[in-house]
Amino acid sequence: MTNFAVSLPREDFECLDANTSAGPVVRVAVRALRVAGSPRIAGENLEHVRALADTPDELPPIIVHRDTMRVIDGVHRLRAAKLRNQHDIAVRFFDGDEADAFVLAVRTNVSHGLPLSLAERKAAANSIVTTHPHWSDRLIASVTGLSAKTIGEVRRNNKVPQPESRVGQDGRVRPINSLEKRRLASTLMREDPNLSLRQVAKAAGISPETARAVRARLQRGEDPTVRKRVGSRKVEDKRQQQQVRTPPPLPMPDRITVMRYLRTDPTLRFSETGRTLLRLLDVHSMSNDRWATMVRNVPPHARETIAQAALECARVWRTVAEQLERNSYGAH
Structure with missing residues (x-):
């Protein structure tokens, strides 16, 4: 597998994701796995662990750093396996170094599952700026789910010696x-x-x-x-x-990536509410090009009516999003 430390941005991130997800799944003894170096400062969410343990089917494989046997992604699934009294668990191995394993842990926990808090993402950014100073602010921002401006502030406060050039999201090296x-x-x-x-x-x-x-x-x-x-x-x-001006939104994964990860969440897949939400969200995960083609093909006589219906749907989704955000803040 390619060494993640020297790989270049998004294309290699996608290759890394593909290689990790396409690697062989093996059964590993639960007692052989380590939980350390997680980007989650607050630790695991016990309620989420119980929900995973109650799901009837096998949970998706976790990702483990082969050299150290440390769990990169899937600590909650490992805790759920222990709660089920399982002796082993499905694993895919990652063969990069520890610094790259941490980057992968941050990236996977930003893009799916229980999201990292703002404080956890900033702490992770501080570590990545130290281990990968040759990465641009935008590249690190794409990993941590923070803005490039925030990464710049983290870099200035970190005071790590900086190289003369940095690698951008497009893989090109540019002088500072x-x-x-x-x-x-x-x-x-x-x-x-x-x-x-x-x-x-x-x-x-x-x-x-x-x-x-x-x-x-x-x-x-x-x-x-x-x-x-x-x-x-x-x-x-x-x-x-x-x-x-209102600050720009934080960079987030595209809709297709979000849906790919949501579909692997057993707490959604194995409940009627979760399956209903996945079906509704799946309808909206089309690419922008497909949406544009659909809009162009709407008959002229129906455009105004469909526009009003779309606005009403948007209003409903906005209400749902606001309720979810309020509930999420209240849970913390």
Whole structure:
């Protein structure tokens, strides 16, 4: 299996998920497994353990770090197995190092099951910033379910020595401070104005888009290595608007990913209420392209009526979401 520590973003996350979920399932003695290093600061939820223990069927396999036999994902299922007096449990092994095992534990517990609290996700981010300083803020944000801005704050408070470049979500490596590279690009352009943007970008180690920005600033008589001042009235007004703007939502897994994990939750699958919710949610988990095609094919005479019905459905779902959030907060 690929070493998760040096793998690159989403494509490799998806490969990791596929390899882990497609790996052989083996039976492992419950007493041989360890519970340590979990991102859950508050520990396990006993009510959830009892609910899992009461389900009539076999629970999905847990993920275990092969080298240490530590449970990466499935501590509640392991506790439920002990409550059932099982001697063994279904396991899929992960073969990365311990730092990568922790990243996988965070990612799986953010995207399904009982979600990690905000404090737990911030603590996890602090650990990942330490073990994976070469990952970009957005990449770590996609793992922890936090915003990139929050990851930046965690990184500044962490004071871990930073590399000169970071790996982004798209797998590309980008320099953290590109002023020196911009200076080199501007020098190349002055010495040979006939160089193409790609030639300059390759020689200076920047993207063609950055090279284009450098050329534009040179043409305006500006210094490409000097950051723009923010003292103008227009910029100040924009900053004030940003201060009162509602913060963007936290990055969350896409609808298809959410549904894939919800379907594996036995507390939903084995109750009538859970199955009803899964059927309703499944209808809405179509891709945006399919929704767009459906909208385009609505007959003109029915569009207004369907729009009103859709708004009413949205209102009902919003009410359900607000009730669930209130109940969730009250449970804590």
